[in-house]
Amino acid sequence: IVVLLAFRSTVPGSFSLKLFGPPQQRVFILCCTTGQVILCACWLALAPPYPYKNTSYQGGKIVLECKDVWPLGFYLVLGYIGLLSCMCFALAFLGRKLPDTFNEAKL
Numbered sequence: 001i002v003v004l005l006a007f008r009s010t011v012p013g014s015f016s017l018k019l020f021g022p023p024q025q026r027v028f029i030l031c032c033t034t035g036q037v038i039l040c041a042c043w044l045a046l047a048p049p050y051p052y053k054n055t056s057y058q059g060g061k062i063v064l065e066c067k068d069v070w071p072l073g074f075y076l077v078l079g080y081i082g083l084l085s086c087m088c089f090a091l092a093f094l095g096r097k098l099p100d101t102f103n104e105a106k107l
Helices: 002-008 013-018 022-046 071-094
Strands: 050-058 061-067
Touching: 022 071
Parallel strands: none
Antiparallel strands: 050 061
């Protein structure tokens, strides 16, 4: 984000670069990580999965499966990961025309 802001700003030392300095970068990463931790912790605390003995899968064998009590929790966690990956893809797409020394997402 900082590299994109640096190359997109027209005036050196502009307000947008000061707006997203090192403290703000740390807070942004902490907020994204905290969101993931809260979603996972709530899902596992409210409706944890449990082992289920499936006897109908194979005749004569017991297969232990992970039975999910609340599938919506899994989809919320998966959706949040998808949201973060879409944000990363958007930033990589915006940075595709940066100079080669700054562009790690070009290839």
